[in-house]
Amino acid sequence: MFKWLAKILNGQTKNQAALSSGQQWKDESEIETRSLSKHIDQNREIIEEIFDHCDDLIIHEFVLGADKKAKAMLVYIDSLIKDDLLQTGLMQALLNIHHESVRESSLAWIRERVIPTGKVKEENRWVEVSEGICTSAVALFIDGQKTALLIELPEASNRPVSQPITQTSVTGPAEAFNEDLHTNMGLLRRRFPTSRLAVESMQIGLISKTPVNLVYLKGYVRNGLLDEVKERLNRIKVDSILCSGQIDEHLQDSAYSLFTGIDSTERPDRVASILLEGGVSLIIGGTPFALLLPTTLATHMTASDDYDYRYWYASFIRLIRWSALFVAALAPALYVALISFHQELIPPSLLVTVVSNREGVPFPAFLEALLMELSFETLREAGVRLPRTFGQTISIVGTIVIGQAAVSAGLVSSGMVVVVALTAIASYTIPSIKLSNAIRILRFFFMFAGAVLGLFGIMAAVSLLSFHLCSLRTFGIPYLSPLAPLSLGDLKDTFVRVPHWMMQNRPRLTGYAELDRQDPALKPGPPHGKTDRRKGKI
Amino acid sequence: MLDKGRISSVQLLFLLLIAELATAFLYVPAITSKAAGPDGWLSLLIPATIYASAVAAACVALGKRFPERVFTEYLPEVIGRIPGKLLAAIYTGVLIHITSVMVIEGAQFIQSNFLTETPVLALQLVLVIVAVYGSYLGIEVIARHNELVFPIFILSLSILIVLVAKDIKLHNFLPVLENGVVPVLKGAMVPGVWRGEVFVILWLYPYLNRKEEAYQAAFGMVLLATVLVTTVVAVTVGVFGDLYTSRLVYPVNVLARYISVANILERLELFIVIIWVAGVIVKLAIFFHTAGIAAASTLGLKNYRGMLLPVAIAAMIVGNMFYGSYVQVVDFLSQVWPYYGSTIELLIPAMLLLIAVIRKKGVSGPAKKKS
Structure with a gap:
C-alpha cells in the first residue's frame, strides 16, 4: 500500500533518471550535420525537409549569367528580410552578371564582384546554413557549388513595434504584436x-x-x-x-x-x-x-513577469494573484451573506462599525451590492469607450460621485464601497482578460446565491461551478489540470514557481512529446572539488 | 458501460473516503457514544474496521469477476434472469432510499447550522440540483471535483482537531472497558455499517483505470477512514465526555464552536462546517450517480442520465415522507440502519460472490489487464 502511494507520488520523476546518464540531452537532427550537395535540386530537397511545415520560407529559383545556364536559388524567411533591399540590391546585382559562364566560376568571385554588402559568409554545412536563414540571412545556392553564400541583410521592420497595451509587465520585454x-x-x-x-x-x-x-x-x-x-x-x-x-x-x-x-x-x-x-x-x-x-486555468493565471522575477517573489505574487481570483469572484457575495445571514461570524467590534455604517441605507445588502457592482462595471465600460481626452472626467465622476457622494447621501454604506473597490482591484490582477471577464459575470451569480441562501448558497454555487470547471476540456486537456486531475509534478508552476533549474519537465499533459526541458543537473553553486556535480554531465 | 469515464485508484480512494466521512462526522459520534460510552473509540478502531474490511474484500472480489460491468448489470447472469432483475430492482430502490436519507441528513444539518428559518425542502432542492448536476457530468468529473474538495475537507478537519486538542481531558476515556466488550460491539454497529458504504465500489469498479489497484483503494479507504473517524470520535469524547456527546445533536459541530485561540480565532465554526457541506454534495453526487446507473442498468437503458431526474425526485419524496425530523433520522440510523445496511453491504454481495464462484460466472483469477 505504501509502495503504491510512493509510486504515485514519484510517478513524475522517473524519466529523469534516464537522462542523467551523461548523454547529450538534445542533439541536432541527423540531416543538419550533413554537408551541402553539389546539385542544386538535392539541396532544395534537403532545405524543404529541414524547413518542413515552415510556410514562410521562400525559395526563389532563377538562372544566372549571360548564357542563362547556371541555376541558382535564393532561400530566406519572408518575415525576416526586408523586401525592397532584397529586390533592388541583391537581385538586381545578381541578374546583372554578364559573365559568360557563372557555373564554372567560384562563389568567391560572386562574393567579391557582385554582392553589394560585406556581411557575407561562405558555409558548407547544413547546420550553419539553416541557422543563418533563421537569423535574417539570405542563402544563395548556385548549381555546381558545394557551398552556399549567406548574405546578411538588414532586418525587416515593416511597422514600428509598440509596447503592449493590455498586458504590461515590469521587467519583461516591452514589445507587442501589431496588426501586420x-x-x-x-x-x-x-x-x-x-x-x-x-x-x-x-x-x-x-x-x-x-x-x-x-x-x-x-x-x-x-x-x-x-x-x-x-x-x-x-x-x-x-x-x-x-x-x-x-x-x-x-x-x-x-x-x-x-x-x-x-x-x-x-x-x-x-x-x-x-x-x-x-x-x-x-x-x-x-x-x-x-x-x-x-x-488551462493555470495558464490563464501566469504572467510573463513570473519567470523573470526571482522565484521567491514570483511565487509570492502568484499566491497573491490566486487569492485575488477568489476575492474577485466571492468578496461581494461573502459580504452580502455575512450581513444578511451570519452576523454572528463578524467580530463584535467590526459588526458595530458595519452596522452603524449601514444605518440609514435604504436598500437590503444584496441590492446595495448589486447597484454598486453594476455602477462599477458601467464605469469601467465607460472608461474603455471614452476618448482618451475625457479620461479625467470619468475618474472624477467615478471617485467623487459614486464613491463619496453616494456614501454621504446615505445611498450606500462605506463598507460596501470598500468591498466593491477591493473586488475591482483584485479582478485587475488576473493576467488574462478572458478569465477576468468570466469572473466578472460569475460575481453576480455568487452574489445572488449568497443573498438567497447565505454561506450555504455560496458553497452550493461554488460546487456547481467546480463541477462545471472539472468537466471542461480544452483540446483534450482538462481545464483544471494540474489541480484536477491532480498531477503533483506539474504543481511546480501553478501556485508557486520553482527555480528555473528545477523545472526539469514540461507540463505533462501538453508537453509529453518532448518532456525534458533541460539538463537534469543544473543546480547552481560554487565548485565542490571532487564531488562537483557539474562535472561529468554534458 | 453506462458511463465512459475513467478514474484512477487515488481518485477512487478519495471518492470512497468522502462518501463515508462527509456524513459520518455528523452522526457517528453521538450514536456511538450512546452505545459504547467512553469506549467509543475502541468500537471504531477494531470491530468496525473488521466489518468494513470484510465488505471491501467481498465487494472488490465480486467486482473483479465482472471487471467491465456494474453490480446491477451482472446480477441476472449470476442468479438467473428473473431473480437477478428483481434483486437489481430492489438494489435500485435501496440506493434511492439511502440517498434520500443522505439528502435529508445534509439538509437538516444545513438548516440547523446556517438557515434555521428556511424550509428543509428548499435546502434539499438546492443540494439535489447541485449533486445531480455533478452526477450528470459523470464519474470522472465527480472524481476531479473531489480532488479539489477532499484536501480542503481534510484540512478543515485537521485544523479543527489541532485547535481543540488542548481541551481534551484524558479522564473522559476512563474507565476503559468498564462494562466489558458488549457495549463496544454495539457501538461499532452504526459506524461499521457507515464505513461499509465502501460497497458503492460495486458500481464504481468498472471505471477504475487500473483494476489491479482496486484492493489498495478499498482497504486504503477502510484504514484511513478508521484513523480519521476514530480520531474525531476520540477528540469529541475527550472534550465533552461521552454523556454530553451522546446528547448533542451534532457533536462535532459543537466542537467546532469550541475553537478559541487567543480570543481572536473564534466563531470559525461556520467556515469549517461549510466545507463539510461541500463534502456532502460530493457524497450525494456519488450516490445519485450510483442510483442512476443502477436504475438504468436494471431497466436496460443505454444512458443513465435520463434516470437521474426520476431518481432525484423519488429520493426527495421518500426523504420527506419518512424522515421529516432529526429524531426520525437518528432513529433510523441507530435502530434500522445496522441490520438493513449489513444485509445490503455484506450479506448479499458475499452470497452472490459465493454463488458466482460456485457457478463459475465471470472472470476468475487475477483480473486481466485492460488493453
Missing part, C-alpha cells in the same frame, strides 16, 4: 531562430481572406493536438474573420461555457513560452492578438 502579420512573424522568428519553428499559413474567410498562421515548435507539440487544431480550423466556413475572438469561439470545446480554453495575447514572449510548453499559437492577420491553445 509580417511583423508579428518576424518578432516570433527572432525568438526562435531555428527550423524547428513551424509556420503553416492558411486563409480563413470567404471575403476577408484573413491570413492565419498556425505556429508551433516541431517535435515539442503532440500530433493529436496539431491534427485537431487543423481540423477545427478547416471547419470554420465563414465569410469573414475580423478579430481573433471569432476564431476563438469557433474552436472551443464547450460551446456554452463562460470560460475559454484559448487565451489571447499581444506579447510575443508569452506566445514563445506557450510554444515551449508544447502548445500551439494562431497569429492572425489584422489583429494584434494571437491565440494560445490549449490554455
